[in-house]
Amino acid sequence: MQPTETKPRRSRLFAAALAAGVASAAIAGGIVTSVHPTFAEPVSVTPPAQNPGFADVVSKVAPAVVSVRVKEKANVVASDDEDGNNGDQSGNGNPFESLPRDHPLRRFFEFGNPRGGGNDNGQHGMRPRRDGPRAMAQGSGFFVSEDGYLVTNNHVVDGGETFTIVTNDAKEFDAKLIGTDKRTDLALLKVDPKGQKFTYVEFGDDSKSRVGDWVVAVGNPFGLGGSVTAGIVSARGRDIGAGPYDDFLQIDAAVNRGNSGGPAFDLSGRVIGVNTAIFSPSGGNVGIAFAIPATTAKTVIQSLRDNGSVQRGWLGVQIGPVSQDIADAVGLANTDGAIVTLQETDTPAGKAGIQTGDVITAVNGETVTSPRELSRKIAGFAPDTKVDVTVWRGNAAKTLPVTLGNISSLDQASNGKDDDEDKPAVSPSSLSGYGMTLTPSDDGKGVVVTDVDPDSSAADKGVQTGDVIVTVNGKEVASRRDVQGALDEAGKTGRKAVLFQLRNGDQNRFVALPIAKG
Incomplete structure (x- = not known):
């Protein structure tokens, strides 16, 4: 029976074998080096010159x-x-x-x-x-x-x-x-400070925050208080349907219930947004949060501090986007602007001569790219401010001076319309090439769509039975003949599409249909 080998002997044998192996590898490679295992050296990482964390920022802003x-x-x-x-x-x-x-x-x-x-x-x-x-x-x-x-x-x-x-x-x-x-x-x-001074923060310039920049959110999620999360700016200019001035920053810093009203900071410690909404199917953070931009918040807060309320300019029109079809129909080179879908007479716009079907392209010479931008531009002026509104009408630009009203004074009462008058019955007639059957309306204002071919371009654009055609290319129509005449005139100008103003109930909209050939 062989004596049991002791642990010290096995260790010495392992060390010798290992040293031999390393030496052989060094000789085979033609390298002259010391013979010891490199993995025995301790790992050492040189710390960065600057701490990459957020602690310095948080320590300064958290007290505010x-x-x-x-x-x-x-x-x-x-x-x-x-x-x-x-x-x-x-x-x-x-x-x-x-x-x-x-x-x-x-x-x-x-x-x-x-x-x-x-x-x-x-x-x-x-x-x-x-x-x-x-x-x-x-x-x-x-x-x-x-x-x-x-x-x-x-x-x-x-x-x-x-x-x-x-x-x-x-x-x-x-x-x-x-x-x-x-x-x-x-x-x-x-x-009431009661003699003490509070640590406070300042609004920054969110326009300088790029998608991908770091952002730090501090707040009170679930009542925990003083919680800090970090992420990046995920997107800018988000419209979430909250109101006419939507222009949110989207961030992916964890924002939960209770974070509302808290700040989102850049790395200089300035507020670039006020956390206000999250998108979540479950109620918890999924990395999609929205913050009111600092430039908006700064203006609103200053107005609240000075006046206790926010005073905004009011134009008094309903507006919609300009699609490529609409641009083609009215002769615009691009889709910039906002088309006036409804305009009441007793508004600043009505008094200035702005009409339904006009495309508002600029305010005070500054281009308007969308309905949302127009809303923000007008809201940025104080009531009673005089502005120049440029509209596209009749294949030409026209500038109209408008004295803005006060949006807080909006009258929400519905406007009653004229009583119906008895009209002789008129048989419906089809509009050749457009897939619509039309009949004059009972009040003589417009032409009612009584049938739509499901395979027509009108159906593709959302025209439906019950819609009333009010104007065609800005011209009022009261019969199928009026509609056809407007279509013929548009065809002679070489346009690719014609613009229909449709009314359904109290809603107005514009639809551009391609001009039928033949």
Whole structure:
């Protein structure tokens, strides 16, 4: 029986064999080197010259970010979740319950209810209304002055009765509401500093933030307070259907319930956006959040601070985009601009002579590229400001001086129209080459579409039975003959398409149809 080999001997044999192997490899390669295993050397990484993290930025800006607690008025409708855990807050209640069922923001904030039913789109419906006191809602905010002015979202404070601010060092202060702006979802609160000075942050220039730049979000998700997340700017100029001035920054920093009203910082510590919405089928972060750009927020907040409200210019038209078909029909070289789909006479636009069918191409000489840009440009002027509006009409540009109104004074009352008059019955007649059957309307204003060929270009463009053709290439029509005459005239000019103004109920729209050949 052989004696058992001791551990020290096995270790010596392994070391010798290893050294021999390394030496052989060195000799075979013709390399003169010391004989020892290179993996025995400790790994050493040279630290970067500058710390790549966000700690320096966060340490400077975090004291300016606060939690906003809102004690809401009693007898407000409760949440659709049985426990009330819904909406951008911690605890009971949903700040979006007051929104209409068809409001576009619901798809961003109506979080799923694991115990509730949903509709076919996966959005969970509201539960039956129940009255009673509501728990304290929570959001985020940030100081913009050392004397206690702070910014948050309108939907955070909407319906609130009292407001409490909690700083990152757990101090609590009562705050009063200075003003809100529902159109941009911003609000301004004021804390009595009681002799102390608050750490505050400044708005930056979001136009300098590029897609791919770092962004740091600080806020109060789920009531945790002082939470920091980081990501990048994912996109710019997002339109999420929240309002006429949509121009959101999209970021992928984790933003959850309670982050609303909190700031999104660049790496210099300046606010480039105010977090206001998330897109989420489940209610949790999926990396798609939207922030109000700093340039917008800065202007709105200054107006709230100075006046308690936001005063915007008002033109008084309904507008739509200019498609390539519409551009071809009216003789425009490109699709820039906004087409006037409805214009009432008792508005600044009506008084200035702007007409339905005009394409607004510029304001004060600055090109308008889209309806959204036109809305923002007009809103950027104060009421009673005189501006020059350039329109495209009759194959030519025309500049009209307009004195803007005040959008806050909009009259929401519906306008009644003329009573119907008895008209003799007229047999429908087809419009050759366009797939539509027409008959004069009962009130003599326009021609009613009574049938549409499903294989026609009219059907492809969305023309449907019941639509009323009001104008063709800007000319009013009252019969099929009027329509045909306008089509013939357009064909003689060499245009590729003709522009139909359609009315259905109280809605106006424009459809460009290619001119039928033969």
